Amino acid sequence: MQSTSVPEQPTLKRSLKKGPGLLISISVVSMLCFLAVVAWINWPKPRLAPEPLNRETKDLISRIPGKSDAVIYVGMKDIRNSPFWNEVMPDSLKKLPLISMGGKLDSLMNSRGFVIPDDLDTLIMSFRQTGFKKNDFLGIASGRFSEKFPESFLKAKSLETASAGGHTFYALDRNIWVAPFGTNRIAVAGSRKMLEDFFQPAGNFFERDSLSAALIDKAVYKSHLWFALPSAEWTNGALKSLTSANRDMNGLGNLNRIRHLALSASFKDGIKAETEWVYKTRRAAFFASTFLWGAAKLSSLSESRTSKEARELLDKVRIQQNLESVIIHADLPESLFRKSEKAP
Structure with a gap:
């Protein structure tokens, strides 16, 4: 009696390296990257605790009219x-x-x-x-x-x-x-x-002008130099001064959309400075921080276009997006300036 069994067919496995499988792999990776970016944009990062205003300075500021x-x-x-x-x-x-x-x-x-x-x-x-x-x-x-x-x-x-x-x-x-x-x-x-x-005075400035009060609080270093700019017009003027040496940065539209700005600096041991640029949306802050970070990295890697001293300085600068803000922190030790003094 002849056997009527049908020979088993080999099981076909879908490859993730070609054809439809490759498209699925790309889609999954793209989705994961997108979710990672979204999570990063909306994740509140840790920040330096700001120094408090001394009592005398706070009392004087509280009397500012309007x-x-x-x-x-x-x-x-x-x-x-x-x-x-x-x-x-x-x-x-x-x-x-x-x-x-x-x-x-x-x-x-x-x-x-x-x-x-x-x-x-x-x-x-x-x-x-x-x-x-x-x-x-x-x-x-x-x-x-x-x-x-x-x-x-x-x-x-x-x-x-x-x-x-x-x-x-x-x-x-x-x-x-x-x-x-x-x-x-x-x-x-x-x-x-x-x-x-x-x-x-009629009332308290910190209660009357909550935006200025919030920006003053964002200034990390309170003893030597700080300023808070609630006005977009003043902010744009300050930004042009900060980026006047770089035509590419000065002309970038996203950087010019800053709504508010806070900056502070301390000159105790070297220079420590931090500036916070506040944007309307987290997305705008993310794109601005990405551009700044990329520009700083490219400059620090370019030996032909950037001097050694400038590259050392850029290595001490940290750029980070934090919700609607771009925070730029610089920690420049005294040794960096002493090298500049000795340089011919």
């Missing part, structure tokens, strides 16, 4: 006492006018022998736009003001005087009002009303 487009702090006394200033900073740079207050005030300080790097201790500046291309300002400074600008001198130079909150104001120009107060302190403003509102 809202602000830019808040700037310079702790010149602490900078002067830092190891970096005393041991690394060249004497020629120490005498440069690090801060300009404008034509009238600059000429007045020069006439009285007031040297900002030597005589200024602290400075808080607030700017706000009050009209087309017009900014009102308020500055609160401490330093050798009682000695350099006694009230007798201010009275002799003033066009008119006013008072509020127990303090006398002196108009040195149509748009420059000054008022000495406390020990070696002076307030400078673009209008009499700014001084009146500062000495007779």
Whole structure:
């Protein structure tokens, strides 16, 4: 009797290296990469804990009237006492006018022998736009003001005087009002009303201007230099200054879409600095950080286009997207600057 069994057919296995299997593999890998990118964009990364404002500075800022487009702090006394200033900073740079207050005030300080790097201790500046291309300002400074600008001198130079909150104001120009107060302190403003509102505050600036308050909190280093820019216009201006040396970066549209910016720096042992650029969306922040990271890496690898010193500096810079922000942190040791001094 003949067997009627059918020979077994070999089982065909679908290959993942060709044909439909390859397409499936590519689709799966692409989906995993996409999910990884989405997870990275939406993952809140750890960040440095910001230093708190000292009580005196916080009290002065709390009296700023209205809202602000830019808040700037310079702790010149602490900078002067830092190891970096005393041991690394060249004497020629120490005498440069690090801060300009404008034509009238600059000429007045020069006439009285007031040297900002030597005589200024602290400075808080607030700017706000009050009209087309017009900014009102308020500055609160401490330093050798009682000695350099006694009230007798201010009275002799003033066009008119006013008072509020127990303090006398002196108009040195149509748009420059000054008022000495406390020990070696002076307030400078673009209008009499700014001084009146500062000495007779209505409410608390940190509660009234929550955006500025949040950006001030983002400034990591609070002792030497920091600024908070809630205004997109001020932010774009600062960004152009930061990227003016690089035409490619300056012309990139995504970098120019920053809504708010915070920056701070410390000069204790070398320079530590961090800036946070806040975008409207996490996606915009991701693309901006990716471009910056790629540009920095390419520059650090290019020996023909980038000097050795610049490559060493770029190696100390860290760029990271964190939700709607791009955070750039630099930790530049003293040795990096000492090498530059020794270089021919």
